[in-house]
Amino acid sequence: EAGVTQFPSHSVIEKGQTVTLRCDPISGHDNLYWYRRVMGKEIKFLLHFVKESKQDESGMPNNRFLAERTGGTYSTLKVQPAELEDSGVYFCASSQPGLGLKNEQFFGPGTRLTVL
């Protein structure tokens, strides 16, 4: 079974440009999360989808970030316009309730974003 996949693995853009990150969760997982780690900091939660609905977006830093999950399958995270402080690694995770009560989140490998 395929795990969580993310695209691209790396992205280098200039300040002011737009970047769109994509996450494909494990098939059938209703819950999808975005996290990020900026340089020298802890991994921080950004937002949580349940199917296509935003359950919790309290971690989104500002309105330059837009996340979507049309159809409740894959998700995109757009940063527009990108700023230097947006550089970091963006992780996506998915989970499904009722699977052994682990409430385990499965993480993708991350997208490393560098804003120059």
Added chain:
Amino acid sequence: DAKTTQPPSMDCAEGRAANLPCNHSTISGNEYVYWYRQIHSQGPQYIIHGLKNNETNEMASLIITEDRKSSTLILPHATLRDTAVYYCIVRLNYGGSQGNLIFGKGTKLSVKP
């Protein structure tokens, strides 16, 4: 903010047991202790979780003190591949709770040959 405190780093000899401590003195009665790890250049990976009883799976054992204010993750026979940052996280765990994880700084475990 994370509700846990962990030592920033630890070393362990290959083949020996690695014991990683975690303090969570403000844990609530309905919060579980979860452990994840992040191997370099990969996403975090679930290891184990527990409420109050000790737990064991194919990866590790989790020992939780009786007052639940601290716990220890045990890797019984550490290998070089276990070199990673280990995160202790407290969170709710009930059927409908699928909330986010709150990561602290974790413990960087270095397994040495």
